[in-house]
Amino acid sequence: MMHIEILINDTIITPPVRAAHSDVGALAEFTGFVRGEEAGRPISALVYEAYQPMAETVMRRLLTELAAAHPCNSVRVQHRIGIIRVGEAAIHIAVHAKHRAPAFALLAAFMDRLKQDVPIWKTDTFSA
Amino acid sequence: MMHIEILINDTIITPPVRAAHSDVGALAEFTGFVRGEEAGRPISALVYEAYQPMAETVMRRLLTELAAAHPCNSVRVQHRIGIIRVGEAAIHIAVHAKHRAPAFALLAAFMDRLKQDVPIWKTDTFSA
């Protein structure tokens, strides 16, 4: 069973826990930052909002589904909500696996599905 | 021009520098750990050796070549050499890009090519 941890909160995203099990050979990570431009206009910050229980449920289901095709040891997803300034991280995902191929595949597929099915929204921007 | 930083040394691998430029929306990272098994036998540590100037040159060339297909802002590669114990990181790569797709693509392609063309070797194992 793949261990899944999901955090959706307004705290600043911290570096991953790197504790490695001796059977873990690979850690693939993705961090998404707020860029200084949204829809062609300069911004200073974004606001993210979540339907929190559903977002967690959908992410957990997606990850379990993806793990069947791409066996990994653990996944940790942290999505920040509230006001996030340019240059700060909005999302961080860490996937630990025995080998790198399933870790990369699960990470990329999860990000694609997240952007289709997980009820989290950019709701506002602050102009720069 | 993509900024490239390559470190090949015997120091413990540290977390990435996360300083984000306001045009950077994505950071893809890979960390490779020494696993507790090599060729089916339990081990406690591995030894990595590099032909250092050539390894740096080949990595730099590979990255420049890959950046033409997958435009990214910067890449940082850190490969540890010497004795590395099980659970410690042997390699860490951090790719910053505007969007996640080129960051993932460059990272995965670089790891494949590294394992074919970069003169770095596992030379010894310590049994567990």
Added chain:
Amino acid sequence: MTVLYFAHARRIAAVTQEEIPVAAPLSSSNFWDLIIRRHAGMAPLRASSRLARGNDFLPPDAVIAPSDEIAIIPPVSGG
């Protein structure tokens, strides 16, 4: 029936949730007719939004009970 509004839907409805008394089960189509009668500005969201119940997206042929809690999920943009 409890209706939850998020993101753009919340801005249009100007509430995060509301109780709407309904006498009988509804189809998704009945649901949207009802919502748009209350909040005319929601009409453009009908085509792009999905409905959810109990943390699951509703299938198109689902029947909504008077006691259900239904969330309106505009197109997502997380990550």
Added chain:
Amino acid sequence: MTVLYFAHARRIAAVTQEEIPVAAPLSSSNFWDLIIRRHAGMAPLRASSRLARGNDFLPPDAVIAPSDEIAIIPPVSGG
């Protein structure tokens, strides 16, 4: 000519580098014949290893000059 040995090749040659006087330019094939005459244990590496000069892999038809520094690159296993 300077020859650099790495990894498995270094273990067989029992040196990290050595000077081998050569009178005339060599092909890769001449080079390997010479190396295997000095270090018989290198024979199994001939098929799997590549040669490098100046941080570049040598193309198969390259000519090796008496002043060159040539590295023997056994199959790599980094990362």
